[in-house]
Amino acid sequence: MLPDGTLAAFGLYMTRTSALVLATPFFGAESTFGGAKVALIASLALLSYSTHGVPLPDAQAPLAFGLMALREVLIGLSLALVLQFALLAVRVSGEMIGQEMAFNMANVVDPATGLSTPLVTQLYEAAFILGLLAVDGHHLVLRALAASFERAPVGDFAIDGELAALATRQLAQMFAAGITFAAPVLVLLALTSLVMGLLARTVPALNVLEVGFTLRIMVGLGAMTLFAPLIAPALTTLFDAVDSGLTQVLGELGA
Secondary structure, X not given: OOOOOHHHHHHHHHXXXXXXXXXXXXXXXXXXXHHHHHHHHHXXXXXXXXXXXXXXXXXXXXXXXXXXXXXXXXXXXXXHHHHHHHHHHHHHHHHXXXXXXXXXXXXXXXXXXXXXXXXXXXXXXXXXXXHHHHOOHHHHHHHHHHHHHHHOOOOOOOOOOOHHHHHHHHHHHHHHHXXXXXXXXXXXXXXXXXXXXXXXXXXXXXXXXXXXXXXXXXXXXXXXXXXXXXXXXXXXXXXXXXXXXXXXXXXXXXX
């Protein structure tokens, strides 16, 4: 027979693990097989409980248990939001480039989100996720989950109120790191717009709309090819920001 409180404690472990896995971009993507998600959540929760878990001391009232479960959801989401912010920064960079290149009219449905996503954004998202997996970024997430059970054991009501302020700082930091994807290409596209504006004033007979549409695409694709070697250092900066963000969240949990 299991000791009293074992199932309740394991349920809290499952709650935190589920929140993290389902909210993480590569683990919880809609295109991922649902059975694989369930198996991953169950195995991680079982492994974590076997390492750190203890049964809840007393029978918990429904309201108290609900508050503890809510705390576990918030902790799991706070870890997953670090990666979501990094991916959001990459998406915004791709959106800005696609908008300047007039590529946003050629949208396709992203199976991971079910939303219409520009082609340039999908290209940068794929580079980010593949690069993150290549440098074992998924191991960072799993280690952060294991460390969170040490820093913030289950069965408690307390949660640090500084997590909201930390999330705001993390969002700004991720955007600062992610904008390096778009900056070189956007500079060339801005110069192209300036040149087209000067041509429109000096050569009024020139069909600026028709020429500018083609020229923007050519300059944008050429700039993306020219600055492709800069993607690696930009990704490195972003991955360092993800590692730093997870460390800061764990630091707040252990405060």
